[in-house]
Amino acid sequence: MRIAAVPIPRLHFPAGSRSATRIPGFFALMKPRVMLLAVFTAFVGLVIAPGHLDPLLGSIAVLAIAAGAGAAGVLNMWSDADIDAVMARTARRPIPRGEISRSEALAFGLVLAASAVGLLALAANVKAAGLLAFAIFFYVVVYTIGLKRRTPRNIVVGGAAGALPPMIGWAAATGDIGLEPFVLFLIIFLWTPPHFWALALNRSDDYARAGVPMLPVVAGRDATTRQILVYSLLLAAVSMLPWLLGFAGPLYGAASVCCGAIFVVLALQLRRSSETDRRAPNRLFAFSIVYLFLLFAALLAGNSSGRGPDMVSVHAAPTAAHSAEAITPDANRAQF
Numbered sequence: 186m187r188i189a190a191v192p193i194p195r196l197h198f199p200a201g202s203r204s205a206t207r208i209p210g211f212f213a214l215m216k217p218r219v220m221l222l223a224v225f226t227a228f229v230g231l232v233i234a235p236g237h238l239d240p241l242l243g244s245i246a247v248l249a250i251a252a253g254a255g256a257a258g259v260l261n262m263w264s265d266a267d268i269d270a271v272m273a274r275t276a277r278r279p280i281p282r283g284e285i286s287r288s289e290a291l292a293f294g295l296v297l298a299a300s301a302v303g304l305l306a307l308a309a310n311v312k313a314a315g316l317l318a319f320a321i322f323f324y325v326v327v328y329t330i331g332l333k334r335r336t337p338r339n340i341v342v343g344g345a346a347g348a349l350p351p352m353i354g355w356a357a358a359t360g361d362i363g364l365e366p367f368v369l370f371l372i373i374f375l376w377t378p379p380h381f382w383a384l385a386l387n388r389s390d391d392y393a394r395a396g397v398p399m400l401p402v403v404a405g406r407d408a409t410t411r412q413i414l415v416y417s418l419l420l421a422a423v424s425m426l427p428w429l430l431g432f433a434g435p436l437y438g439a440a441s442v443c444c445g446a447i448f449v450v451l452a453l454q455l456r457r458s459s460e461t462d463r464r465a466p467n468r469l470f471a472f473s474i475v476y477l478f479l480l481f482a483a484l485l486a487g488n489s490s491g492r493g494p495d496m497v498s499v500h501a502a503p504t505a506a507h508s509a510e511a512i513t514p515d516a517n518r519a520q521f
Contacts, residue, residue: 210279214262215255223254223350229481230354233488238358245308246357252301253317259294260325263287268395309357316356320349337403344377368426375420379413383470387463410456417452421445440483444476
């Protein structure tokens with residue numbers, strides 16, 4: 186079924202007033218809800234890392250990561266403006282509405298990205314800034330421009346960009362990347378496909394209309410639900426690694442086991458659901474957001490409750506300023 190475009194009347198304001206009314210539109214381009222989850226995971230990684238970043242500089246680093254995530258969202262909407270206009274879910278975004286032009290969005294996104302990377306380099310270090318720049322590049326160029334319209338595995342590869350915030354936060358605090366942030370990266374990387382495919386199952390008509398080869402459009406519901414179950418099982422297993430490897434405490438361990446079990450049960454229910462059942466994909470999609478938040482919240486809460494026994498360092502090249510701590514990081518230390 187094709188959805189007819191409904192013309193939206195343009196309102197005319199005085200120049201100064203119109204500029205003020207467009208601020209919410211520019212903010213919406215940053216995908217604030219998506220940005221919030223990415224920033225939270227980055228914040229957790231920065232806080233639980235073994236480094237000691239000045240609180241003011243740490244706050245600036247989190248702000249820079251938020252701006253970088255927002256810049257990626259802006260540039261994603263700039264590139265996808267044509268397909269956003271024909272999808273019911275995205276037709277009310279600022280560019281399809283005519284509220285903000287594509288050229289304005291491009292300029293805003295580029296300035297925001299450059300400012301975020303530069304600010305993070307000044308507040309933290311060049312390695313963290315480089316990771317942020319790579320995440321923005323990967324999300325915009327590799328995923329949005331290169332993969333999204335060409336392959337049903339777009340979200341599998343593209344999910345790497347969304348999985349980088351824990352590494353960025355960890356690197357901002359330590360100037361280094363070790364095993365811990367890589368494990369957190371892996372958790373988010375495996376979480377991304379079932380999260381987005383659950384959403385896409387009920388939006389397959391939208392994606393087909395826009396010519397985006399999401400897995401449900403290309404392979405159908407049966408193959409998609411099977412892939413969701415496989416990724417959910419892998420996710421449940423990998424999410425226990427921080428606890429099993431000793432850099433997260435029992436609170437995180439309990440959260441990972443319980444939440445992982447719920448995730449798998451919902452994936453099984455989706456696998457067994459009928460073609461017309463729209464509730465099963467919605468349940469899994471909604472819980473997937475709660476799942477990631479709970480995991481990282483448990484990681485943060487467990488870390489704040491006190492330090493556990495020391496363990497052998499997993500950092501390949503600890504910074505000189507914190508080398509003594511990096512050699513024997515505490516058991517409750519984790520990444521992001």
